[in-house]
Amino acid sequence: MDIHSSIGLKRLNLQKVYHYLYNARSSSKLDISNGTGLSIPTIASNIVELEKRGLIREGHEFKSTGGRRAQSYSICETARIAIGVEILKEEVKIVAIDLYGNIIDDSRKEIPFVNNASYFGEFGRFVNEFIERIAFPKGSILGIGVALQGLVSEDGQTVVYSEILKADGLKLKTFRKLFDFECRMFHDTEIAALAEIWNCPETQNAVYIALNRYFGGALILNGEVRRTQKLSSATIEHMRISLDGPLCYCGKRGCAESFCGANHLTAISGMPAEEFFEKLHAGDTNCVSIWQTFTRNLAVVINNIHMVVNCDVILGGYLNLFMSDDDVRFIEETVRDEHFNNGFSCVIRRSRLGDKAPAMGAALDFIDEFICDL
Numbered sequence: 001m002d003i004h005s006s007i008g009l010k011r012l013n014l015q016k017v018y019h020y021l022y023n024a025r026s027s028s029k030l031d032i033s034n035g036t037g038l039s040i041p042t043i044a045s046n047i048v049e050l051e052k053r054g055l056i057r058e059g060h061e062f063k064s065t066g067g068r069r070a071q072s073y074s075i076c077e078t079a080r081i082a083i084g085v086e087i088l089k090e091e092v093k094i095v096a097i098d099l100y101g102n103i104i105d106d107s108r109k110e111i112p113f114v115n116n117a118s119y120f121g122e123f124g125r126f127v128n129e130f131i132e133r134i135a136f137p138k139g140s141i142l143g144i145g146v147a148l149q150g151l152v153s154e155d156g157q158t159v160v161y162s163e164i165l166k167a168d169g170l171k172l173k174t175f176r177k178l179f180d181f182e183c184r185m186f187h188d189t190e191i192a193a194l195a196e197i198w199n200c201p202e203t204q205n206a207v208y209i210a211l212n213r214y215f216g217g218a219l220i221l222n223g224e225v226r227r228t229q230k231l232s233s234a235t236i237e238h239m240r241i242s243l244d245g246p247l248c249y250c251g252k253r254g255c256a257e258s259f260c261g262a263n264h265l266t267a268i269s270g271m272p273a274e275e276f277f278e279k280l281h282a283g284d285t286n287c288v289s290i291w292q293t294f295t296r297n298l299a300v301v302i303n304n305i306h307m308v309v310n311c312d313v314i315l316g317g318y319l320n321l322f323m324s325d326d327d328v329r330f331i332e333e334t335v336r337d338e339h340f341n342n343g344f345s346c347v348i349r350r351s352r353l354g355d356k357a358p359a360m361g362a363a364l365d366f367i368d369e370f371i372c373d374l
């Protein structure tokens, strides 16, 4: 065996032990050996190495079944953390997450986006103050992921389309100059879909629908967010469902965005989303009528996607915060009614990540990489 394959094998064994412990949360050397097929001496030396790196720790002792009590080991979940930031037109949201994707801390601040030095100065101060406040060692922070309302080039370096933020041409290096950490830039909906997969790893084929102020969606195929060469992910928001509908910010008429965004609901109801859903749930006839129309348009969009790929629906975003389970069942029924096949049933799963999904996804990209490439 040459030296390179020897190093490769050592690393592979270290990964096996770490990944087993990561999934098991807590385990003994014997269990790790049974689970990985590695010998006890190999497990022991890798445990020493992982402890030395501060990545695992001794836990409780398992109850004895006769012989010596077995020592348990578990992951140090905050040995590495990652920061995720979401840039919206009106505000900035930030989260710090641990190796299991748990939120350690979060914050938000109203900073209206303007693509200029003054904005990035204030943005940088906000993020750096947050990082100072959570007080983690610099070496434990894997990086800062930035999710924004815009499409990002395939190489992650440039915003290629961002009518909402008016940030076309914005470069990743603009963020890199602000921080002492590695930065990455993502399309918000796409990276929110990644967070949903992380949260529910059995997800195979699904469409992620973000009912945010601006509507968005991403397609998940074979457990991965679908990426195309030119655009970073599916752009369901610009699927046209009416040729002479309202003007979309993209310049076309009748896009899904014009019918399914929270901004549209707020505009036609004349009230904030929170108030709208309160009245809807109290049976207000005007709100019920608006909701029926809104849901029907959403059902058309979901069905158009179903015509291409039969998949489940993950519903997330701002409006999801106010919706009841009955509202979601109503959307399911409307999708079924809109479908050409009477026997069709649509399954909608609600996101459990709330409106932090894009920021969490942007941070999870670093966590995922760290765990895979240990």
Ligand SMILES: [Zn+2]
Pocket: 237, 238, 248, 249, 250, 251, 252, 255, 257
């Ligand atoms: Zn459009």
